[in-house]
Amino acid sequence: MSERGEYIITEGTDATGKSTVADALARKARKAGHEVIRVDEPDSAFNKEGEVLVPIASELRRIIKNGDLGRTALTNVLLFSASRLENWEQAVKPALERGA
Numbered sequence: 001m002s003e004r005g006e007y008i009i010t011e012g013t014d015a016t017g018k019s020t021v022a023d024a025l026a027r028k029a030r031k032a033g034h035e036v037i038r039v040d041e042p043d044s045a046f047n048k049e050g051e052v053l054v055p056i057a058s059e060l061r062r063i064i065k066n067g068d069l070g071r072t073a074l075t076n077v078l079l080f081s082a083s084r085l086e087n088w089e090q091a092v093k094p095a096l097e098r099g100a
Contacts, residue, residue, distance in 0.1 A: 005035075005096040035100040039091045052091040057083040 010018040026036045038051040060083040064076055
């Protein structure tokens with residue numbers, strides 16, 4: 001069994017350089033021989049090397065961004081949380097378990 005991988009998160013507001021930092025970290029890790037996956041916001045306009053998109057997470061984010069659908073703030077939090085959970089379960093957790 002391989003050693004468990006590492007999970008690195010970049011957070012911040014729009015246009016603060018999160019993708020730039022993630023790209024640099026991914027390049028450095030790949031150059032060192034590590035498997036790297038990227039799980040960007042599901043509706044991101046960018047298609048990065050190694051990026052994994054989870055269809056249900058993408059659909060949930062589409063619903064969250066649809067301002068024509070009336071809902072409570074709590075519903076938005078729950079949808080956002082469900083999207084992140086599916087990214088974790090379907091993309092991040094399996095990658096960590098195989099040592100990525």
